[in-house]
Amino acid sequence: MQDKESYIHNLFTRIAEKYDLINDVMTGSLHRSWKKTLVEHAAQALRDKTNTRILDLCTGTGDIADLWIADSRVSEIIAIDTCAPMLASGYKKLKKKYQGDPPKLKMLEADALELYYPHEHFDAVTISFGLRNVKDADKCLAEIYRVLKPGGYFACLDLGHPSIPFIDWLYKKVFLKMVPTLGASFAKDKDAYQYLIDSLNTWPSQKTLSEAMYDFGFKRSYYKNIMLGAIGIVVAEK
Numbered sequence: 066m067q068d069k070e071s072y073i074h075n076l077f078t079r080i081a082e083k084y085d086l087i088n089d090v091m092t093g094s095l096h097r098s099w100k101k102t103l104v105e106h107a108a109q110a111l112r113d114k115t116n117t118r119i120l121d122l123c124t125g126t127g128d129i130a131d132l133w134i135a136d137s138r139v140s141e142i143i144a145i146d147t148c149a150p151m152l153a154s155g156y157k158k159l160k161k162k163y164q165g166d167p168p169k170l171k172m173l174e175a176d177a178l179e180l181y182y183p184h185e186h187f188d189a190v191t192i193s194f195g196l197r198n199v200k201d202a203d204k205c206l207a208e209i210y211r212v213l214k215p216g217g218y219f220a221c222l223d224l225g226h227p228s229i230p231f232i233d234w235l236y237k238k239v240f241l242k243m244v245p246t247l248g249a250s251f252a253k254d255k256d257a258y259q260y261l262i263d264s265l266n267t268w269p270s271q272k273t274l275s276e277a278m279y280d281f282g283f284k285r286s287y288y289k290n291i292m293l294g295a296i297g298i299v300v301a302e303k
């Protein structure tokens with residue numbers, strides 16, 4: 066049995082080219098608006114500042130980084146991922162969109178668990194569908210807290226657990242059951258999408274994750290349900 070890190074790396078290497086297409090198919094493109102909401106919450110950190118620095122972890126194909134580009138208060142976006150094929154696929158997409166190198170953005174192959182940045186370096190840190198996939202989420206959260214400036218915001222978008230039992234049942238026993246089949250059709254990789262769904266079994270609810278933020282030192286934390294809690298955004302202020 067491979068460890069989680071190499072399993073995840075191989076999984077995203079296999080699906081990198083099809084990743085964006087499958088996200089659109091599986092969510093009816095709704096993931097785009099969820100990602101916008103994530104960035105809006107994290108952008109509370111920017112207030113009336115200029116020249117701010119953003120870190121997007123587990124950036125994959127760079128959707129969140131792209132949203133930050135549009136914010137004129139941001140001068141630098143560091144977007145990191147351990148999977149080079151995901152970064153390459155994202156960079157290709159953004160180069161096409163911006164007809165050249167995407168402005169303000171550095172996409173780097175690096176580990177979210179060992180950030181090569183000094184303490185209190187970033188105004189905001191975002192992570193979308195990433196924290197559930199890292200080998201050690203606690204280590205990742207400790208690193209995020211370390212590199213955030215005081216008053217900086219962390220925002221995390223991920224699958225959630227609906228609090229209404231019937232909706233939770235419908236989501237997990239009906240909707241999520243279809244995901245591996247869609248993965249098999251569009252990415253020819255049922256196992257990859259089976260893993261992504263199974264990983265929800267050990268993933269905390271957005272409420273639990275939000276409460277845990279205080280243990281990492283954050284002074285304020287809240288969560289927002291999307292799609293009746295099937296998707297959750299957790300926001301924390303340092």
Ligand SMILES: C[S@@+](CC[C@H](N)C(=O)[O-])C[C@H]1O[C@@H](n2cnc3c(N)ncnc32)[C@H](O)[C@@H]1O
Pocket residue numbers: 073074077122123124125126127128129145146147148151175176177178192193194195198199200
């Ligand atoms: C589901 S994708 C999310 C991509 C993108 N953020 C999005 O929302 O579409 C998860 C990403 O996490 C990356 N990842 C997993 N562990 C990582 C780590 N320790 N450091 C950086 N990236 C990691 C994977 O390579 C993959 O690209």
